[in-house]
Amino acid sequence: MWCRVRDNGTGFFRCLGEQGHPGNGMRKLIGNLSVKWKMALATSLILLLAVAAMLWYFPRHQRQALESGMKTKVTAVAKMISWSLVTEMDAAAVSMDVKPIEEVIASAKQDQDLIAIRVEDANGSRLTGWNDEEINRLEPSAVDKPTQVFFGKDTLGVVESIAKDGKPIGLLRMDYSLASFHEEDRAAWRFGFLFALLIFAVGSLLAALVGYRIVRPLASMTSTIKRMAGGDLSQDPLPVAGHDEIGSLALAFNELLTQMRELTSKFNIMSTTMDERTSQILSTAKQQEAGAAQQAATVSEVTATMEELAATAQQIAKNAEAVTRSADDAANAVEDGRDSLVTFVQSMAGIESGNKTINDNIVQLNRHVQQIRGIIDLINDIADRSDLLALNAALEGTKAGQAGKGFLLVAAEMRRLAENVFSSTAEIKQLIAEVTEATNATVMATESGMKTTREGADRAGEAEKAFGRIIATNEETTRASKQISLATQQQHTGTEQIVLAMGEVAEVSQKWVEGIRDTTRSVGELSGIISQVKALVAKYRISRT
Amino acid sequence: MMVDEQIDDTSKTPGTEPNRLYFVFRDGHEAYAVPPTSVVEVITKTKATPVPFTPDWLDGVISVRGAIVPVLDLFRYFRLPSKISTRRNRMILVGVGPNAFAIWSDQIVGVETVEESRMEPPLSNLTDSLLKCLSGQFRTEGIMVYCIDLQKLLEETRGQVKAL
Structure with a gap:
């Protein structure tokens, strides 16, 4: 971890x-x-080693070069002085004058590093010198080489043999101060050290810079990947600086991010689609389940209905037999009915003739009544005339005065009689009117009765025909009911077979229901898994909105 | 014989009012009375022959035992507001002097004795033609009976026919 x-x-x-x-x-x-620090450390180590090597090599080489230069210089100077001294030495040997030698030495003293000089003769005696008390203390007095150089701690000693024609005639000893030499050496060291320090610093700085350049994209990548791990895929692509490995890595990473984003988006869509599809499947499965259950119920209903049908068919068969029997009975009854109807028709004919007689009689009666009315009118006329006669008689009686009084009484009586006749005839007229009305009504009734009787006779004839048809139909009914009985028997057998088959169907549909229930359960579980997947995918944000 | 009013014999007995005899008949809603002595006879209705250029109240003429008699329709003459009776079945033949004419009736009541006290003065709200021919009126069984002065009626009718 x-x-x-x-x-x-x-x-x-x-x-x-x-x-x-x-x-x-x-x-x-x-x-x-950190990689950065690792690189810095490695680079520093390399630089350190390089600097150490440089510091080890370069000052030493410098010193050697300086020493060589110094040697060359002092050798050249010694040679020059010795050449100058050859003639002087000869002269001095002759004249014993050392003055020219001193002049040469004086010219040599112009070199500020020269700290001591001595010229000896062949025997080693001091001819002349300057500040030569301590000179060449270290060097042996014997000299085997024309020029010898000795390095001391602070001085450089030079011994030059002065020869003339290959024969040593003298010895030149010189001491040079090494102060300036040491100074240069120290300066070289100082420069080298400072230079190394500078290189180290610059190198470290460059290493740190390179490390930073390498590490920065990595850090940014790391944080981006962390955020991606946290579910945020809506990251800006990493900046691609250059075409180096880091750039390639950034490119590859960006491609990975794009693909992950696409993948997540597609996955999101797919999971949504899958969710919808599973929901649809689930609902369909549930509908199917309900439908299957309904089907199972329907099958059981059908089974029950078929059983009922079988029972009904049995009943129908029985009923058909009963119908056959009833039809036979009905045939007999219809036969009887037809006989009765024939009798009825004959009776109707008798009634019609009786009615006709009644009608004739009533017409006759009416004629008599009309005759009575004529007679009554005659009586009425007579009464009217009697009344008029009585009235005129009464008038005459009145005109006659006292004499006509008895006549007046008779006339009055006559008038009353006439009036009585009037009222009686009026009553008779009323009665005659009533009788006429009644006879008319009777005539109409008898005519209607005759008509009805005729119609009844016609109907009875039709009924007789209908009875004939009924008998035929009844025979057909008997035949049909026998066929029905047979057919229902067959139907009963068929329905029993159907009941058996429906039982099998019910078993199958029950299994189907169970299967659909399993499917529904599985789809429900699948839906749950898809929801989980969806939740997981939903964690990945692919856009900033 | 010119008799306007005949005094009943019974009215001649002292201490009693004089009674009058009237021949009462009806025509429609109206009842009329004439003196019995002026009534010649009562006949059954006879179809009248119309006479041209005569007033509408003159129905025409009938022949009674060879004599031509004009038929007077009182209803029309008096210009009464109701309808003409459909039950007219009698004609009363009256004589005023030598002149005779017939009057329509649908019911003959008979000869009636009327006490003088029962007579009423003529009403003022009657038509002119009725008022001119009226000698008085009385009530019998709640019905107003107009007593017609046949002489005046004859004169009036004659005057009107001549004026035509």
Whole structure:
């Protein structure tokens, strides 16, 4: 498990925790270092070694070069002086005058590094010199080479043999101060050290820069990947700087991000579609389940109905037999009815003739009544005339005065009689009117009765024909009911077979219902899984909206 | 014989009012009375022959035992507001002097004795033609009976016919 030990913004020290090997403390420490620091450390180490090598090599080489230069210089100077001194030495040997030699030495003293000079003769005696008390203390007095140079701690000693024609005639000894030499040496060291320091610093800085350039995209990538792990796929693509490995990595990472985004988007859509599809499947399965259950119920209903049908068919067969019997009975009854009807028709004919007689009689009666009316009119006329006669008689009686009084009484009586006749005839007229009305009504009734009787006779004839048809129909009914009986028997057998088949169908549909129930359950579980997948996918945000 | 009013013999007995005899008949809603002595006879209805250029109240003429008699329609003559009776079945033949004419009737009531006290003065709201021919009126059984002065009626009718 990775754990962050320290993060001060410049780098990461990480430890491997319990996964680390306990014996490898240094490796662990280095392994936990940030790449940046690792690079810086490596570069620093290399630089350090390079600087050390440089510091080891270059000052030494410089010193050697300086020494060589110094040697060459002093040798040249010694040779020049010795050449100058050859003639002087000869002269001095002759004249014992050392003055010219001193002049040469004086010219040589112009070199500021020269600290002491002595000229000896062949015997080694001091001819002349300057500041030569301590000169060449270290060097042996015997000289085997024309020029010998000795390095001391602070001085450089030169011994030059002065020869003339290959024969040594004298010896020149010189001491040079090494102060300036040491000064140059120290300056070279100083320069080298400063230069190394500069290189180290610049190198470290460059290493840190390169490390930073490498690490920065990695850090940015790391944070991006972390956010992606946290579900945010709506990251900006990483900046691609250059075509190096880091750039390639960024490119590859960006491609990965794009593909992941597409993948998540597609997955999202797919999971949504799958969710919808599973929902549809689930609803369909539920509908199917309901339908199957309904079907099972319907099958059981059908079974029940078929059983009822079988029972009904049995009943129908029985009923058909009963119908056959009833039809036979009806045939007999109809036969009887036809006989009765024939009798009825004969009776009707008798009634019609009786009615006709009644009608004739009533017409006769009416004629008599009309005759009575004529007679009554005659009586009425006579009464009217009597009344008029009585009235005129009364008038005459009145005109006659006292004499006509008895006549007046008779006339009055006559008038009353006439009036009585009037009222009686009026009553008779009323009665005659009533009788006429009644006879008319009777005539109409008898005519209607005759008509009805005729119609009744016609109907009876029709009924007789109908009875004939009924008998035929009855025979057909008997035949048909026998066929029905047979057919229902067959139907009964058929329905029993159907009942058996429906039982099998019910079993199958029950199994089907169970299967659909299993499917529904599985689809429900699938839906749950898809919901989980959807929730997981939903964690990945692919856009910033 | 010119008799306007005949005094009943019974009215001649002293201490009692004189009674009058009237021949009462009806025509439609109206009842009329004439003196019995002026009534010649009562006949059954006879179809009248129309006479041209005569008033509408003169129905025409009939022949009674060889004599031509004009038929007077009192209803029309008096210009009464109701309808002409459909039950007219009698004609009363009256004689005023030598002149005779017939009057329509649908019911003959008979000869009636009327006390003088029962007579009422003529009403003022009657038509002129009725008022001119009226000698008085009385009530019998709640019905107003107009007593017609046949002489005046004859004169009036004659005057009107001549004026035509």
